[in-house]
Amino acid sequence: MKGSPMLGRCCILIALLILIALLIAYKGIPSPAPESSRRIKIFLAGSLQIPLEEITGLYRKIKNLDFQMEASGSVEAIKKVTELGKYADLILVADYNLIPKLMMNQTEWYVAFATDRLVIVYTESSKYASEVNGTNWHQILMREGVKVGISDPNRDPCGYRSIISLLLASNGSLASELLRGTNMRVRGMEAWIPDPVQGSEKIVIRPKSVELLALLESGALDYAFEYESVAIQHNLSYLKLPEEIDLGNPELKDLYSTAKVHLSSGVVIEGDVIAYGLTIPKVARNEGEALEFTKFLLTEGLKIFEKLGQRAIRPPLAYGEVPEELRGIVREVGG
Structure with a gap:
């Protein structure tokens, strides 16, 4: 009995497909990257x-x-x-x-x-925005009702750098005053940061520095310590700090190193550029x-x-x- 022509053509087609697959494998044609x-x-x-x-x-x-x-x-x-x-x-x-x-x-x-360098960012609606300048900024931050933001020093370098900057600003006295009411401890030119770190009526803390920006723009914060680059990227008004405390001048590395922050992990951060x-x-x-x-x-x-x-x-x-x-x-x- 003769086979069906259709069946014969199907067998040939299947054989050709198998041959092509074998040739592809033999030639090593690359398959899509994982x-x-x-x-x-x-x-x-x-x-x-x-x-x-x-x-x-x-x-x-x-x-x-x-x-x-x-x-x-x-x-x-x-x-x-x-x-x-x-x-x-x-x-x-x-x-x-x-x-x-x-x-x-x-x-x-x-x-x-x-x-980069540390700066203080603010908006037009920040308290005393029309008064703050490079000479009186620390006095403005200490005024009643002014809220200041920093990031969590245990999680974000901008946070522990903000503390180092405050320690350098007045041999530790400004840090002691500004951080009063938090659970951070200051002695001389050193600060100790527990975990979890807690803020105060004046100090607002968030896990990373960029999270402070929404609070600043909503008016929940008046001022925040940030990197100059962050201020530029978000088109924020900012106050330049003296180079002795902004951690931006390599020639002042030895001065910066006089301040230290002890993180909850036991790691000690020494001031640096x-x-x-x-x-x-x-x-x-x-x-x-x-x-x-x-x-x-x-x-x-x-x-x-x-x-x-x-x-x-x-x-x-x-x-x-x-x-x-x-x-x-x-x-x-x-x-």
Whole structure:
């Protein structure tokens, strides 16, 4: 009995499809990249979110990558990896010193790439906004009914830097007066921060500095300690502090170091020049792509930081066992 012509054609078609599949496998035609290889997961300080959004947007025009960014206070960003067991391909913090202090076993290198300075931000509706200036700001902050915001020193570098600035302002006496009623303790040029930290009628505390902005704009706050870059990025009025207390002048590093803040974790923060830092932790799942993006960030990306108020360090300063891919664009300065 003769077979059906239709059945014969189906058999031939199936055989051809099998042959094509075998040829594809033999030739090693690449399959689509796995999802994880097209994603870079970044934990970052809240004060870096706006420039990072612009930098990643530019990078997407070069390479089709998905960026998953989680903004928080810098200490929390690091603890997500060191204590919560989460992974990140890149970590960017507002204090480069936190990386060797808190990530000793989680990374072998880090880079300082930009600087900033502390300022006091306010709005037209802030109490005594028409009076405040570089001479009387501390008196204005102490007036009855004036509310002042700082971020949580245990979670955000802007918070402990705000305390350091107050300690430097008058050998500790301004910090003692302004923080009265909170559960923070001041003695001389040092301050101790419990956890949880509690504010007062005058002092309002939030986990990260950018969270204070909504309170400021709503009138719930009159003044807040912020980075100059944050004030620029959000078009806020701000008061420049004397360079002796704004933590922005590298030549005054020794002066800044006379103030110390003891965090609840036992870590002691010594006053230093503000500098942002980054690293790729050992738990990174996409180290290769993270390194390529880091090269872009430390070259083309520096222009974005400068435009948005963070002063680039050129060349960026690298510490530890710096990856070969970065050695041509950084200056290695120590372990």
